[in-house]
Amino acid sequence: MNTATTLPFLKMNGLGNEIVVVDLRNSSRTFTPEEVAAVAADRISRFDQMMVLHAPRTAGTLSFVRIYNADGSEAGACGNGMRCVGWFLAQGGAGERFLVETRAGVLGTVVKNQASITVDMGEPKFDWQDIPLAEEFRDTRAIELQVGPIDNPVLHSPSVVNVGNPHAIFWVEDLDLYDLGRFGPLLENHPIFPERANISLAQVTSSESILVRTWERGAGLTLACGSAACAVAVSAARKRLTGRRVKVTLPGGDLMIEWAANNHILMTGPVEFEYEGAIDFSKLAKVSV
Numbered sequence: 001m002n003t004a005t006t007l008p009f010l011k012m013n014g015l016g017n018e019i020v021v022v023d024l025r026n027s028s029r030t031f032t033p034e035e036v037a038a039v040a041a042d043r044i045s046r047f048d049q050m051m052v053l054h055a056p057r058t059a060g061t062l063s064f065v066r067i068y069n070a071d072g073s074e075a076g077a078c079g080n081g082m083r084c085v086g087w088f089l090a091q092g093g094a095g096e097r098f099l100v101e102t103r104a105g106v107l108g109t110v111v112k113n114q115a116s117i118t119v120d121m122g123e124p125k126f127d128w129q130d131i132p133l134a135e136e137f138r139d140t141r142a143i144e145l146q147v148g149p150i151d152n153p154v155l156h157s158p159s160v161v162n163v164g165n166p167h168a169i170f171w172v173e174d175l176d177l178y179d180l181g182r183f184g185p186l187l188e189n190h191p192i193f194p195e196r197a198n199i200s201l202a203q204v205t206s207s208e209s210i211l212v213r214t215w216e217r218g219a220g221l222t223l224a225c226g227s228a229a230c231a232v233a234v235s236a237a238r239k240r241l242t243g244r245r246v247k248v249t250l251p252g253g254d255l256m257i258e259w260a261a262n263n264h265i266l267m268t269g270p271v272e273f274e275y276e277g278a279i280d281f282s283k284l285a286k287v288s289v
């Protein structure tokens, strides 16, 4: 048991999605949801997601990574965070290609350089039980859900998909016409999503490009959400709005997403290193979750 009151961390970002990486591969320490939320609330260690590296639990992988949102909840996937973890492991001598495990499964990572890190995000799930949804929908390309008056909804008929975490995507003509900061929290917590959901607006601009903004479950509006980019890309291809390889443009920049022939989603993009710091547990404010 590690009783230290401080823990080193790395502050990084993936297209402005704020990521803190904590390496606990040589420790049995874990975080409580209250501790996670307190670290996120601190000015120095603030984050959208915290990626905590634990000792590997599967042969051939370098780490079992737990992913936490700023509100203390845990997620199965975080595309931007996994690129940061990839870069961190490559810097530590892991080489160019390796496997890392999350709650969503074993993910392959290829680190070419800081501007090009590819993570295999695994296979998308489209069945309503797998999203999960609270009731049966046979066609998850467009489910019956709407915001606003029944005869003139503001947003309606989202696609839903699980890419290691649950996503709903509303297809719009112009992203800028919608106040996602207002609709996001209502939709994230809608009873149709028993595990809540990440909510995106997507504007298809060509058969190879999509603009996306996301309200993240447990973190709110972020500059980029890698798993949302994957969720949007596979849903657009499934609706035949685009091909299977697209550039997804988020407020923080671009990701290339390919839905490969083996059904795996490959996400490629950059990361940035910001600074190193230490979480001082004796100084963290009390945060209730």
Ligand SMILES: N[C@@H](CCC[C@H](N)C(=O)O)C(=O)O
Residues within 6 Å of the ligand: 017, 048, 049, 069, 074, 075, 076, 077, 078, 079, 080, 081, 165, 166, 198, 216, 217, 218, 219, 222, 224, 225, 226, 227, 228
């Ligand atoms: N920012 C992430 C997604 C993090 C998890 C998400 N908020 C959830 O709770 O599912 C990304 O880059 O994918």
